[in-house]
Amino acid sequence: MKSPTAILLLHCPDAHGIITDVTKFITDNHGNIVDLDQYVDHIDNMFFMRLEWDLTDFIIPRDKIQDYFDTLYAQKYQMTFSLYFSEDKPRMAIFVSKMSHCLYDLLARYKAGEWDVEIPCIVSNHEDLRYIADQFGIPYYVWSINKDHSNKAEVEQAEMELLRKENISFIVLARYMQIISDQMIQEYQHKIINIHHSFLPAFIGAKPYHQAWERGVKIVGATSHYITADLDAGPIIEQDVVRITHRDTPESLVLKGRDLEKIVLSRAVTKHIERKILTYHNKTIIFN
């Protein structure tokens, strides 16, 4: 069995001695470092680090670590940091509309035990994919949004209540075709993962495969990113591409794109669950 670990994600202005100081803190208190990845942005002069250590012999109680670290180091170096424990399973909500490929892919991984995560609910604006939620025994909630969007505020209120009730830690938009409200973005900042079916920033907005076909590109892509207030402009987590030819039609691009979308989305979800993503200035640092 894997030992419980603590994970620290931090960034601060670069300075002498940070690594020594922080690793000494872990070592002196009998923590065994199992992973350290650091990166210095020499343009902005910023220091970024992910540190994971075994808690088995660590002498500081878990509920005190945050406080101790804050007092001893964070203030000294003006750090922004997050502390996670491997034993706290993230709780993930999935939002879908009508397309099944990403949902099936996420649930098949979940069922196969690929991810250390709970999925307590699936949310949709359509009934179409309820049968998949049923196949996997996961509660499926539908709130349809009127064409005139007159009930949008209401729907979002209901969704927010569900997310809070289920204590959701992050949201995956698995080809969810609705705009997310500012309130939800605010409450889940850099915790809503979207999959956009193009190689961003090319082909922002609707029907990217049709746009790609119109332009005559020879490669199409997919992009997973955190949702921000700007459409398709949030921090990019992962991208991948596939080669196409003049023989492809918008329809065949949609088909080829599905495989990309599944994989690019699942890679982003994996990194998020493993607490390997740090966002800074609308970009992501993806640790090893």
Add this chain to the structure above:
Amino acid sequence: MKSPTAILLLHCPDAHGIITDVTKFITDNHGNIVDLDQYVDHIDNMFFMRLEWDLTDFIIPRDKIQDYFDTLYAQKYQMTFSLYFSEDKPRMAIFVSKMSHCLYDLLARYKAGEWDVEIPCIVSNHEDLRYIADQFGIPYYVWSINKDHSNKAEVEQAEMELLRKENISFIVLARYMQIISDQMIQEYQHKIINIHHSFLPAFIGAKPYHQAWERGVKIVGATSHYITADLDAGPIIEQDVVRITHRDTPESLVLKGRDLEKIVLSRAVTKHIERKILTYHNKTIIFN
């Protein structure tokens, strides 16, 4: 030794019997088809074909083929077609500015005999790369353009004269950092190949690697395309990409991009020399 061949590139509204008719014309006149690739665009209902046949026993004299084919088939099917002979070596001009990587790559291939082509001249607006032209014994012409562009028309006139004198069939812009004049584009329509250092249509215009770095993409690309009057918007011939990380700087992107640019440009040049590219509606059909 390879037998001489004729190459026919054609397109027309799709209709019954085109393939039969055209292949019968070749076969009946003792031509042996060595390659046939066709494609039907079912959206525009257009038919595209590339046909290459061995001329050894072909009974129609070369200088009559164009005329016969035009009379017998092109008018019947409203075809647009081009006829080439493998023995007519294309004559390629290279335009460069200050960066050497694409130029070295092109000349190394030329010298190694990869391409059935002549390179009678290299044109630049700077003296910087003359030593490379000298290394390979190829005439190097420099016309500098004033900062205020006051002599631009003059320079282009001189360039056009050179191209005509050297009987240039197509032009390769090997990181040539100047806008091409409308006149040259007109005279060399779909015969000027550019390499743009981004995955078009993302990051059009200047400093695409810096734009890519700013946006935080996880993959960068390069695109070769024919020059048209619209900046970076001509028919795309070839694209490729390379994965990057948050560790990359604009400078490291420039370095990684160089390898992409060389390869993407040389693949486009290869296809052009082999007469395997047909342009239609600002897109390319790339035959096998």
Add this chain to the structure above:
Amino acid sequence: MKSPTAILLLHCPDAHGIITDVTKFITDNHGNIVDLDQYVDHIDNMFFMRLEWDLTDFIIPRDKIQDYFDTLYAQKYQMTFSLYFSEDKPRMAIFVSKMSHCLYDLLARYKAGEWDVEIPCIVSNHEDLRYIADQFGIPYYVWSINKDHSNKAEVEQAEMELLRKENISFIVLARYMQIISDQMIQEYQHKIINIHHSFLPAFIGAKPYHQAWERGVKIVGATSHYITADLDAGPIIEQDVVRITHRDTPESLVLKGRDLEKIVLSRAVTKHIERKILTYHNKTIIFN
């Protein structure tokens, strides 16, 4: 709605006039060619073609086409050919052992209507994945093979009966960890698609990811191929790869490999269903 089509896959020694002759046969009988892809192997001097035509106005009845074509052309050119009709839906059996990822991926595509195919049965040597068959409402048959293989002949007999009863046209081994008997290979020659979890011919046999990790490769792959009597040596249909690093363990390779396996297998299945694969001399020709 798509019109019904006929598909002809053929190969023969290369000769003058084949394309003209065959396309004339279609055109003269009022068939409209919707797709033609041909290829000449100039080393073996063999001609290969896939031809698909619209049957709407075709004046030869379907049940006569095979006979007419055989008499008129196949004998003349010493052709080997296969004739298919788009309206005959292939019937696909899936064989699995204990791993779910390929099975889920295949069934999710099937359910989403990506493939024009029937899946009347799933066969396994273990009960483990019955719940997935149940989720999708597909009959699941289990025949366990004794450790000493004493009942192997019996099991295969039962399997062959099922395949015949269900009129199975091709078999997909979705990480089925058993050797297929010679009899089944004989009856389903080039109709059993396997996914091998390495970039063949590297790492043949058991535990390829462990072999890859031992060797310290920087890229791992997956290969789909038709099963033949030689282990992992049948005609390769599709391959793909993913980049790895020294940080990967055999376990992480297994995880990364799963995504490759799913995609590489599904691409092969797609090509097979579309009748775009011709095998020759233990290789595949994959038509457009």
Add this chain to the structure above:
Amino acid sequence: MKSPTAILLLHCPDAHGIITDVTKFITDNHGNIVDLDQYVDHIDNMFFMRLEWDLTDFIIPRDKIQDYFDTLYAQKYQMTFSLYFSEDKPRMAIFVSKMSHCLYDLLARYKAGEWDVEIPCIVSNHEDLRYIADQFGIPYYVWSINKDHSNKAEVEQAEMELLRKENISFIVLARYMQIISDQMIQEYQHKIINIHHSFLPAFIGAKPYHQAWERGVKIVGATSHYITADLDAGPIIEQDVVRITHRDTPESLVLKGRDLEKIVLSRAVTKHIERKILTYHNKTIIFN
């Protein structure tokens, strides 16, 4: 201008406190860490690290660092380590036979200033590529080996003398088609970089593109690795691949492969020059 740095590559059995100890040594002596990448092999329980620090204010003189570090830490942790200084430019010898593509690519990068390296000599068993050495003004040495290999020992003696005289730090085999002697391998252990034109371990030995074509693979590759006594079995540094089809011939594979070879070799050379490669158990750890 870049400040001078020291680079430490080390590995040892994993233990508590290594990172703290080593980084404290740098920090306490006023070195500023500019890069740290570490990796723990949890299977062999080994610790690997690359550490680069600015020497500007470092108070230990350069010629003492090796000694101090050895005494203070290496013995304590049973480390194997190498110390480099950024100001010591590596001296690289290139060995070639008759093919020019890799040589041109290496020299074009060298000339463009991509690498902080000296190239004092090119060695060959043929006169063929002397013109390229001349183009770039680099001494070119030819020792032909008799067909019966009767003068092989002599030739190697002469080569070893040249390497010593020129104080060569590492050797690049740019499609050099001769077996390297054990003595040279011994003296340049993990300092001879070869490019093999296949995706190792597939297609070891002669004519790998022909082997690949025979097997009918859908992807071909190239592999750069350090030379060891076992043919094509040394630690792999870098690999890459390119997609092919049934249309490819052994000749077209050779052409496509050239681009792969150039890029894969140059990536390996870059990593070697930057001292980012550590070899362990016939594998490479490639640091960021």
